[in-house]
Every structure is written in C-alpha cells, then in structure tokens.
Amino acid sequence: MNYTVTSKEITIGADDFIRRYRDAERIEAFCRECPSFGKMWCCPPFDFDPCTVSDGFKTVKLMGTIIEFDEATRTACKTPEQASATGREAMAQVWKKLLPRMYEMERTTPGSRCFMFRCSLCPEGCTRPVGNPCRHPGKMRHSLEAVGFDVIAMARDLLSVELEWSTDGSLTKHITIVTALFF
C-alpha cells in the first residue's frame, strides 16, 4: 500500500464557523444512518444538547489531513472488501500519528478542545452497547459531525477539499480526515 499525506488548515472565528456550519438537527438525521449511531458514547443520540460542546470558544482551527493513494494501490484492490480494508488500514496508520498531535495541541492551548475522528480509544470496543459508562470520559473527544457540524460543506468551502465516497466499491483516490481545535 502506498499513499502520500498532505495537510490543509484554516483559522476562522468561532461565531462565524458555528453560524455557517452547525445544524445539529439536520446532521443528526445523517448520523441515524450510520452503524455507530447509539452504539458509541462519542456519537449521537446524546442525553445533553450537543451544541454545548462547541459553545464558548472564540476561534476555530480547522484541519484536513488528506491521504492520497497511488494508482497501483487502487488497482490492487480487486473487491469492495479489499478496498475497504485498505482504506481502513491507511486511516488507522495516519490517525495513530495524528491523534497524539491533536491532544498535544489541546494541551498546549489552555481552554481549548479538539474535535477528532471517530473515537478509537478502546480497541476492545465501546462500552455503550452493554450500558456501561465511557471508559475515558476525560479523554474522549467528539467528531465535528457527531456534535452537529456539516463537515462536507466546511471542507469544501474552507479547505477546498471535496470529501469522496466510493459508489462502486473501488478505493477512492483520497480519504480526508477533518479535525479541529476550538480555542
């Protein structure tokens, strides 16, 4: 598997960002279609107003981490299962490096909060399906979409990135991980 990783980022006022991209009711309707809906503590539905997670900040640093596969890697994926496994493996490799950088950014920016990719803190699986509390409530961070943000629109408008989904089971050319630091 061969891929390159590039990054894009932009800093924007939090009020403007929220006004343009937060629409919790509309976005939750998309989340309902996801297999993780109600199955992870980082995902909706919540027993609190998800907007409160992103309220009270002045500034947003939005980051796109773009994984671009080479042609040989894409053509080597002969089945949808292979394409899916390759995409997952690349994302896991990239996320393993990005996750500590996100926590470090948050640690060195007092009063900030980062918004992550899907929670990966428990390799043994989330406790929500068995009704137990989150194992790492102080460390778990939501994704932007989980708390009501339109990630497709913000990536397009602010990062000039079109998020790609495979419609035919092939490996997409790019996979983009969108994260943010609110501070």
Ligand code: SF4
């Ligand atoms: S930290 Fe573990 S228990 Fe909590 S949301 Fe993430 S996977 Fe679930």
